[in-house]
Amino acid sequence: MDIKPGPASESDDYALDTQVGFVLRQVQQRHSILFAELFGGDLTPTQWAVLAKLGEIGECSQNLLGRYTAMDVATIKGVVQRLFERGLLTRRPDPDDRRQLLISMSPDGNALFRHHLPNASRVSEVTLAPLTAPERARLLSLLARLR
Numbered sequence: 368m369d370i371k372p373g374p375a376s377e378s379d380d381y382a383l384d385t386q387v388g389f390v391l392r393q394v395q396q397r398h399s400i401l402f403a404e405l406f407g408g409d410l411t412p413t414q415w416a417v418l419a420k421l422g423e424i425g426e427c428s429q430n431l432l433g434r435y436t437a438m439d440v441a442t443i444k445g446v447v448q449r450l451f452e453r454g455l456l457t458r459r460p461d462p463d464d465r466r467q468l469l470i471s472m473s474p475d476g477n478a479l480f481r482h483h484l485p486n487a488s489r490v491s492e493v494t495l496a497p498l499t500a501p502e503r504a505r506l507l508s509l510l511a512r513l514r
Contacts, residue, residue: 398494405486413438413446418472418480426471428461455479
């Protein structure tokens with residue numbers, strides 16, 4: 368994405384409260400607070416993303432897991448390592464490529480994932496509660512287009 372600065376504008380034309388980034392950050396903050404309340408400190412949002420994606424697709428490489436969860440190489444490495452140290456993930460060499468490790472949930476990881484599935488759904492439900500069902504669908508559709 369190549370972004371060039373636009374023409375200078377008058378500061379009177381700029382209201383922070385109406386800027387998409389500012390509004391998204393406020394919504395993200397609210398969502399993060401709800402996540403922390405419902406997950407009780409068991410997992411961070413990035414740790415949950417790893418468990419949720421593994422619950423969805425099953426075993427995969429760390430590299431692929433990072434792409435699926437929109438985490439860079441350093442971030443996914445750290446998240447996987449912390450979950451591994453807690454006994455929530457397992458690793459094994461990929462039989463097709465011995466340089467690569469395959470990541471999967473351990474039995475404890477799967478149990479924690481199953482335990483928090485209702486909480487994850489509740490976080491989304493409460494975050495979107497001010498909207499009607501059609502508004503929720505429209506918002507998610509529009510946000511997907513902005514990715």
